[in-house]
Amino acid sequence: xxxxxxxxxxxxxxxxxxxxxxxxxxxxxxxxxxxxxxxxxxxxxxxxxxxxxxxxxxxxxxxxxxxxxxxxxxxxxxxxxxxxxxxxxxxxxxxxxxxxxxxxxxxxxxxxxxxxxxxxxxxxxxxxxxxxxxxxxxxxxxxxxxxxxxxxxxxxxxxxxxxxxxxxxxxxxxxxxxxxxxxxxxxxxxxxxxxxxxxxxxxxxxxxxxxxxxxxxxxxxxxxxxxxxxxxxxxxxxxxx
Amino acid sequence: xxxxxxxxxxxxxxxxxxxxxxxxxxxxxxxxxxxxxxxxxxxxxxxxxxxxxxxxxxxxxxxxxxxxxxxxxxxxxxxxxxxxxxxxxxxxxxxxxxxxxxxxxxxxxxxxxxxxxxxxxxxxxxxxxxxxxxxxxxxxxxxxxxxxxxxxxxxxxxxxxxxxxxxxxxxxxxxxxxxxxxxxxxxxxxxxxxxxxxxxxxxxxxxxxxxxxxxxxxxxxxxxxxxxxxxxxxxxxxxxxxxxxxxxxxxxx
Numbered sequence: 270x271x272x273x274x275x276x277x278x279x280x281x282x283x284x285x286x287x288x289x290x291x292x293x294x295x296x297x298x299x300x301x302x303x304x305x306x307x308x309x310x311x312x313x314x315x316x317x318x319x320x321x322x323x324x325x326x327x328x329x330x331x332x333x334x335x336x337x338x339x340x341x342x343x344x345x346x347x348x349x350x351x352x353x354x355x356x357x358x359x360x361x362x363x364x365x366x367x368x369x370x371x372x373x374x375x376x377x378x379x380x381x382x383x384x385x386x387x388x389x390x391x392x393x394x395x396x397x398x399x400x401x402x403x404x405x406x407x408x409x410x411x412x413x414x415x416x417x418x419x420x421x422x423x424x425x426x427x428x429x430x431x432x433x434x435x436x437x438x439x440x441x442x443x444x445x446x447x448x449x450x451x452x453x454x455x456x457x458x459x460x461x462x463x464x465x466x467x468x469x470x471x472x473x474x475x476x477x478x479x480x481x482x483x484x485x486x487x488x489x490x491x492x493x494x495x496x497x498x499x500x501x502x503x504x505x506x507x508x509x510x
Numbered sequence: 511x512x513x514x515x516x517x518x519x520x521x522x523x524x525x526x527x528x529x530x531x532x533x534x535x536x537x538x539x540x541x542x543x544x545x546x547x548x549x550x551x552x553x554x555x556x557x558x559x560x561x562x563x564x565x566x567x568x569x570x571x572x573x574x575x576x577x578x579x580x581x582x583x584x585x586x587x588x589x590x591x592x593x594x595x596x597x598x599x600x601x602x603x604x605x606x607x608x609x610x611x612x613x614x615x616x617x618x619x620x621x622x623x624x625x626x627x628x629x630x631x632x633x634x635x636x637x638x639x640x641x642x643x644x645x646x647x648x649x650x651x652x653x654x655x656x657x658x659x660x661x662x663x664x665x666x667x668x669x670x671x672x673x674x675x676x677x678x679x680x681x682x683x684x685x686x687x688x689x690x691x692x693x694x695x696x697x698x699x700x701x702x703x704x705x706x707x708x709x710x711x712x713x714x715x716x717x718x719x720x721x722x723x724x725x726x727x728x729x730x731x732x733x734x735x736x737x738x739x740x741x742x743x744x745x746x747x748x749x750x751x752x753x754x755x756x757x758x759x760x761x762x763x
Contacts, residue, residue: 282761291674344604347757361603368599372530373523381519385603390515413530 270356271318272437272468273342278351280312280337280492311337312348313492319485324469326479326500328507329489335472338489339363339439342470357436357467360386362443366426371415375406378414379429388433396432404428405451420447427455431462438466442473476504513606517613524588524617539621543580544628547573554693561695562726567638570629571726575692577625578716581618581654583683589614589662590679594669597763607760608752611666615659619651629723638724646722650715653741657711660744663752670759690716711740 284307312334319325327335340346341353343361368385369378376397383393401410404424409417417425423446430443440463445456463469463482473479479486479500486503488496496503529538551569559568589611593600596610626647633640668675690712696704707713714736720727 280761283758292672292678293674295672340601343602345601346760359604363602364598367602368596370523370527372527377523381523384516384519385599385605387512387605390519 271320272323272356273319273470274352274354275318275338275342276316276352278312278315278338278341278348278353279310280334280341280346281349282309282311283307284309311492312341314351315489315492315494316351317487317494317497319468319470321467322484324463324466324471324482324484326471326473326483326486327489328473328479328486328503332491333489334492335489336363336441339441339470339472342437342439355437358387359437359439360430360433360435361439362430363439363441365430365443365446366422369414369422369426372413374413375401375410375417375425379410379425382426382429383432386430386433393432400428400432401425403432420451423447424451424455431455431458434462434465436467438462438469438471440469440471440473476508480504513609516605517609517616520609520613521617521620524614525620539624540628543573543577543625544632546580547576547632550576550693558694558698561698563695563697566726567633567636569636570633570638570724571695571720572693573629573632574720574723574726575690575716577622577629578654578712578719579687579690579692580625581622581651582658582712583687584621585615585618585655585658586661586665586683587679588618589658590665590669591676592662593666594763597670600760601763607756608663608749611662612659615655615662618658619655622651622654623648626723633724638726641721641723641725643722644724647719650719650722650737653737654715656741656745657715660741660746660748663748667752667755667759670762686710686712692716711736714740 315334315338317325327338329335337346339361340363341348342355343359343363344353344355345361366382368382370381373381379397379400380390380393384390397410398407401407404421404427406417406421406425409421414422427443427446440459443459445452445459447455460482463471469482471479471482483500486496486498486500486507487494488503488507496506525539526536529535532538534541547569551572554572555568562568562571592610592614593607596607599605600607630640665675665679689707689710691707696707696713699707714729714733717727717733718729718737721729
């Protein structure tokens with residue numbers, strides 16, 4: 270059975286025209302009978318499934334709906350129409366470090382971020398030293414995050430996010446972070462995670478990574494699926510486009 | 511419950527973060543209501559001190575009001591903001607969004623309970639004896655958490671949709687504060703005005719609180735009923751409204 274099953278998913282954002290979203294304007298426009306809401310279709314009738322052991326890469330230009338699709342898979346955004354089903358624990362690697370707070374210490378942030386991702390607090394507590402060490406910020410773990418450099422924050426976020434193996438991995442362009450040394454290390458870890466994951470959905474603009482990692486590629490254009498197939502078929506077609 | 515650990519962390523963060531950079535830290539939770547009440551007491555004790563029935567003291571009367579209204583206004587404003595301010599998290603990782611307003615309300619409850627310590631001190635200093643019904647204050651706290659969480663849930667949707675809701679809410683809270691007998695004893699008002707003030711649910715909460723803690727007011731059965739019904743109504747309406755409108759609102763974050 271498929272681990273991820275997406276069936277006829279549509280997503281329509283309701284965008285307010287001349288958007289200010291203030292009540293005063295709402296009144297004014299309601300009285301004048303002006304239509305303010307415009308529908309913006311981000312995804313149109315998208316269907317696919319991901320089997321156990323597959324790595325699916327999603328290609329497409331900016332605004333093609335890649336991130337929206339990942340959000341739907343993460344369960345954050347409910348589809349307007351259609352269904353999306355994901356079996357197993359999801360690890361969303363989307364803009365790492367969501368929920369980090371400058372006034373909390375490195376260790377507190379690791380704990381909070383892990384709890385947000387649904388990990389067990391007790392287990393994480395015992396993992397904190399190791400996470401800090403892997404990120405190379407051991408000496409700073411008890412200081413507020415605002416004293417960290419941005420590279421250190423990124424490293425800590427990456428180390429925390431990738432610390433536990435999850436069944437379903439959603440990756441949005443976070444294949445590597447930090448300086449040259451750390452990039453090698455993080456890339457290696459990410460690749461290992463992807464290869465060991467039960468099912469992976471990956472968004473990337475890096476065609477070399479896509480060729481190397483993906484077993485299947487979905488090409489999105491303006492919210493439509495333009496092509497699904499093996500990397501050998503889809504990547505050249507996409508690059509020629 | 512699966513999210514109990516996360517809620518604990520959130521409540522903890524809420525309680526410590528506010529005073530993170532200050533020297534005495536969470537000590538401000540104790541000091542803040544005392545200082546506010548002290549300032550107001552200096553001003554208003556001239557006007558209202560002798561106006562309470564029997565031997566009731568004005569200082570604890572005032573401070574109980576301050577504690578309760580702080581719990582309510584802060585709880586409502588912070589929990590209403592909590593969804594919008596945690597937008598970056600909510601658009602990336604799935605957690606039930608309701609836990610943010612609920613954690614805020616719970617943090618408010620903890621602050622309120624901590625505030626009972628300085629209130630006892632003020633009771634002691636002013637010679638207002640504590641009542642044996644004191645444990646009932648906990649029920650008031652729970653009801654107030656439900657009330658604030660419910661209103662916070664509803665407002666959090668409105669806050670995301672309409673930017674100017676924040677300003678409106680601030681004005682409404684200020685009006686509400688004057689329509690709650692915090693500074694003044696109810697008896698100084700005309701009978702007509704008293705009736706209006708009693709329509710405000712917070713008046714019942716406050717009556718029950720003052721009565722249970724130190725016999726500083728009289729609470730009737732209808733106060734209890736009014737309190738419990740409004741709190742349950744608030745949390746149920748808030749949950750329903752949130753559930754209905756969240757799917758379309760999250761796309762606006």
